[in-house]
Amino acid sequence: MQEASRQEILFECLEDGDFGRVRSMLESFHPSEIADLLESLPGRHRRALWELVDPDVEGEVLTEVQDAVRAGLLAEMQPQEVAEMTRGLDPDEAADILQDLPEERVDSVLLSMDAQNRERIASLLSYPEDTAGGLMDTDVVWVRADVTLDVVTRYLRQLGELPDHTDSLIVVDRQNRYLGVLSLAEVLVNKSEDSVGEHMSEGVGIPADTPEEDVARLFEQRDLISAAVLDEHRKLLGRITIDDVVDVIQDLAEQSVRNMAGLGEDDLFASVLSSARRRAVWLGISLLSVFLAAWVIGRFEATIEELVALAILMPIVAGLGGSAGSQALTISVRGLALGRISRQNARSLVLKECAVGLLNGVLWAAVVGVVATLWFGNEGLGLIISLAMVINLVCAALAGSMIPLALKKFGVDPAIAGGVILTTVTDVIGFMTFLGLATIFLLP
Amino acid sequence: MQEASRQEILFECLEDGDFGRVRSMLESFHPSEIADLLESLPGRHRRALWELVDPDVEGEVLTEVQDAVRAGLLAEMQPQEVAEMTRGLDPDEAADILQDLPEERVDSVLLSMDAQNRERIASLLSYPEDTAGGLMDTDVVWVRADVTLDVVTRYLRQLGELPDHTDSLIVVDRQNRYLGVLSLAEVLVNKSEDSVGEHMSEGVGIPADTPEEDVARLFEQRDLISAAVLDEHRKLLGRITIDDVVDVIQDLAEQSVRNMAGLGEDDLFASVLSSARRRAVWLGISLLSVFLAAWVIGRFEATIEELVALAILMPIVAGLGGSAGSQALTISVRGLALGRISRQNARSLVLKECAVGLLNGVLWAAVVGVVATLWFGNEGLGLIISLAMVINLVCAALAGSMIPLALKKFGVDPAIAGGVILTTVTDVIGFMTFLGLATIFLLP
Numbered sequence: 001m002q003e004a005s006r007q008e009i010l011f012e013c014l015e016d017g018d019f020g021r022v023r024s025m026l027e028s029f030h031p032s033e034i035a036d037l038l039e040s041l042p043g044r045h046r047r048a049l050w051e052l053v054d055p056d057v058e059g060e061v062l063t064e065v066q067d068a069v070r071a072g073l074l075a076e077m078q079p080q081e082v083a084e085m086t087r088g089l090d091p092d093e094a095a096d097i098l099q100d101l102p103e104e105r106v107d108s109v110l111l112s113m114d115a116q117n118r119e120r121i122a123s124l125l126s127y128p129e130d131t132a133g134g135l136m137d138t139d140v141v142w143v144r145a146d147v148t149l150d151v152v153t154r155y156l157r158q159l160g161e162l163p164d165h166t167d168s169l170i171v172v173d174r175q176n177r178y179l180g181v182l183s184l185a186e187v188l189v190n191k192s193e194d195s196v197g198e199h200m201s202e203g204v205g206i207p208a209d210t211p212e213e214d215v216a217r218l219f220e221q222r223d224l225i226s227a228a229v230l231d232e233h234r235k236l237l238g239r240i241t242i243d244d245v246v247d248v249i250q251d252l253a254e255q256s257v258r259n260m261a262g263l264g265e266d267d268l269f270a271s272v273l274s275s276a277r278r279r280a281v282w283l284g285i286s287l288l289s290v291f292l293a294a295w296v297i298g299r300f301e302a303t304i305e306e307l308v309a310l311a312i313l314m315p316i317v318a319g320l321g322g323s324a325g326s327q328a329l330t331i332s333v334r335g336l337a338l339g340r341i342s343r344q345n346a347r348s349l350v351l352k353e354c355a356v357g358l359l360n361g362v363l364w365a366a367v368v369g370v371v372a373t374l375w376f377g378n379e380g381l382g383l384i385i386s387l388a389m390v391i392n393l394v395c396a397a398l399a400g401s402m403i404p405l406a407l408k409k410f411g412v413d414p415a416i417a418g419g420v421i422l423t424t425v426t427d428v429i430g431f432m433t434f435l436g437l438a439t440i441f442l443l444p
Numbered sequence: 445m446q447e448a449s450r451q452e453i454l455f456e457c458l459e460d461g462d463f464g465r466v467r468s469m470l471e472s473f474h475p476s477e478i479a480d481l482l483e484s485l486p487g488r489h490r491r492a493l494w495e496l497v498d499p500d501v502e503g504e505v506l507t508e509v510q511d512a513v514r515a516g517l518l519a520e521m522q523p524q525e526v527a528e529m530t531r532g533l534d535p536d537e538a539a540d541i542l543q544d545l546p547e548e549r550v551d552s553v554l555l556s557m558d559a560q561n562r563e564r565i566a567s568l569l570s571y572p573e574d575t576a577g578g579l580m581d582t583d584v585v586w587v588r589a590d591v592t593l594d595v596v597t598r599y600l601r602q603l604g605e606l607p608d609h610t611d612s613l614i615v616v617d618r619q620n621r622y623l624g625v626l627s628l629a630e631v632l633v634n635k636s637e638d639s640v641g642e643h644m645s646e647g648v649g650i651p652a653d654t655p656e657e658d659v660a661r662l663f664e665q666r667d668l669i670s671a672a673v674l675d676e677h678r679k680l681l682g683r684i685t686i687d688d689v690v691d692v693i694q695d696l697a698e699q700s701v702r703n704m705a706g707l708g709e710d711d712l713f714a715s716v717l718s719s720a721r722r723r724a725v726w727l728g729i730s731l732l733s734v735f736l737a738a739w740v741i742g743r744f745e746a747t748i749e750e751l752v753a754l755a756i757l758m759p760i761v762a763g764l765g766g767s768a769g770s771q772a773l774t775i776s777v778r779g780l781a782l783g784r785i786s787r788q789n790a791r792s793l794v795l796k797e798c799a800v801g802l803l804n805g806v807l808w809a810a811v812v813g814v815v816a817t818l819w820f821g822n823e824g825l826g827l828i829i830s831l832a833m834v835i836n837l838v839c840a841a842l843a844g845s846m847i848p849l850a851l852k853k854f855g856v857d858p859a860i861a862g863g864v865i866l867t868t869v870t871d872v873i874g875f876m877t878f879l880g881l882a883t884i885f886l887l888p
Contacts, residue, residue, distance in 0.1 A: 253697030
């Protein structure tokens with residue numbers, strides 16, 4: 001509650017143009033909270049607020065902001081300013097920000113940095129953003145297996161400060177090859193004359209080209225706090241920490257929700273034009289789908305002219321098929337995203353969904369059949385719509401569960417096109433069976 | 445790739461009934477991987493595999509499995525077995541498992557435990573599962589602010605082992621009230637005669653009744669690894685670690701996807717009957733929605749009899765409205781879930797969505813108008829359908845963005861009922877404007 005009112009007061013000051021007050025209020029906000037504020041603001045106010053953010057925390061704020069919002073804020077900054085801003089950041093965070101700049105601007109920003117930073121960040125930029133290499137931080141404390149804990153303690157004391165989220169040290173051999181990890185807890189609780197090798201554990205070493213989804217799954221499964229990132233010769237390159245992975249997990253979940261609605265990377269307050277443009281494509285595809293459905297209905301023009309009740313009832317068959325199909329679709333899309341569906345169990349899943357579709361089809365077809373019979377005083381019509389519904393609900397379950405599997409096979413994200421293809425199937429089959437059966441059995 | 449084939453071999457052995465081989469293969473799987481295997485298996489095979497899991501890791505496997513699957517596995521175990529199984533677990537994990545048992549069975553399991561475990565777990569069970577108290581672990585290492593780091597080091601060495609994921613110690617005063625945290629890194633790098641107070645930092649203390657969403661948001665915003673959980677007098681109760689929070693983040697994201705499809709807590713291989721029952725309710729609600737749409741069409745029976753082209757084209761108006769509306773709906777539902785929408789910016793969001801709806805409405809209405817005119821050789825029809833589409837897409841944007849805000853106000857999860865209400869609105873308005881305008885302007 002307190003949080004909300006603090007934010008409300010700030011928004012009101014911003015609206016009133018009381019910028020001095022906003023600036024002083026911002027000091028009490030954590031950079032991640034400022035990032036949330038920016039994401040919650042429409043364009044004009046967003047730029048105004050960004051101008052008021054203390055330059056010392058600008059970099060941190062920018063790392064916390066969604067990609068789409070970040071690109072907008074970066075677009076108006078000078079290379080020199082960007083370079084300045086990234087100075088206090090971890091190299092992996094700085095690299096993330098630079099990855100959102102156009103290629104030609106990245107170079108000018110790098111040139112504005114001092115040599116050491118430039119080198120570290122440029123090396124990170126060589127890994128794609130969505131791999132272990134792109135997530136890692138090069139700021140790692142490593143030790144050899146044959147030294148004693150006493151030596152380690154003296155070494156750490158000499159360093160004076162450890163990178164954020166250091167819960168363990170990485171153990172390597174003389175060729176810098178990964179051996180395992182030594183938790184700080186082990187250093188503290190064991191005898192100082194013991195060797196590192198005695199207390200290190202295997203840990204997890206992740207190849208630099210591992211996709212970020214796999215990194216996230218590994219962290220989740222193994223309850224990791226940090227893991228070493230290795231090159232193809234198992235040499236130590238850097239370290240991934242859980243805070244970066246939490247962002248990946250959140251992003252991936254977000255992404256699948258957005259993809260299912262055909263939104264792409266959309267920001268709450270993107271400009272009207274850019275949102276409209278992004279969504280127009282999706283609507284165009286939906287339009288093809290409904291045109292196909294309309295064309296199917298058109299084939300039965302004569303039948304409908306004879307019996308207008310068909311036009312009235314046909315959305316029921318198509319609509320309920322769509323709802324049932326989207327349940328099967330969601331189960332299948334999520335199962336794939338979580339890596340739960342394999343060649344072995346795909347068939348069981350599809351069969352199970354069909355059985356569910358059949359049961360619910362029979363149940364609701366009976367209800368609709370009775371209502372249709374009473375409504376139009378036509379038993380034949382009631383029977384026909386029941387039959388069409390059962391067929392459509394089973395087809396919907398079949399399509400809903402299989403479409404994502406097929407899309408995945410063709411390398412398409414199942415969440416993106418699944419919904420439209422499904423609606424096309426349930427509309428076309430729904431209209432075709434209902435109107436087709438009516439043409440055969442009801443017309444004189 | 446290796447992962448998949450190992451899993452495939454195991455599934456094949458299970459299918460062939462080669463249980464000895466399965467049992468020995470299972471030894472090479474991490475408990476979380478076994479949990480994934482269980483979730484990927486249809487009922488019969490799931491029970492067979494569960495029988496083969498080593499009793500020593502059963503508890504750990506169970507903590508990693510989805511709630512719905514866990515309840516199924518627990519249903520067939522004796523209280524004594526459950527008590528046995530939870531012995532090696534952290535108290536918070538054991539409490540999580542017990543929370544999935546029916547009330548009367550919890551007591552018999554607790555009675556089968558030794559006194560110390562019973563007491564610790566019973567105290568955790570007093571907090572709701574979805575609050576900070578339900579997430580916390582009571583196994584915490586705390587120190588006083590006025591002792592030296594040397595004393596701390598000797599104390600830790602005496603403990604011999606620290607709880608998993610201990611990256612920092614919690615600092616409390618003599619009344620056990622929370623003061624801050626001292627990272628293990630600080631203990632290691634600083635002079636041993638320094639006091640704890642000199643090097644501790646403020647940290648984050650979370651009240652036990654904080655909802656888990658807020659806990660997750662806090663961890664995400666502040667990049668926390670662990671945080672102290674406090675009672676109403678700021679006394680230390682326990683500690684939440686990031687690995688528990690990662691599960692919450694994943695669950696919450698899952699939940700909103702499932703809720704949008706009306707699935708509830710559904711497991712990939714729940715029994716056909718229980719899946720069908722859970723989804724039937726949702727389909728019943730959808731059915732009410734399509735019946736309402738059919739009733740609206742029924743009002744225009746005479747118009748359709750006059751001009752069958754209307755029946756052919758009407759799904760286009762309703763369908764595209766539905767697609768556009770669901771984009772606005774998704775933006776609004778996600779914005780609310782992430783806490784990005786407040787009283788201040790809700791109006792801007794709705795206005796922006798309406799503008800997007802208007803732009804895309806005009807664009808695709810023009811296309812549909814031209815196609816309809818050419819198809820039926822009727823310019824009036826082309827004009828009417830264009831007009832109906834623009835109206836419906838703006839209404840869809842308005843409804844899509846406002847329905848979640850309204851549902852939230854009434855305390856309903858916006859993801860649950862949003863989709864059905866939206867479809868009802870876009871169907872009813874789509875059919876009504878299209879058929880209504882046609883009745884007024886096209887009929888003789």
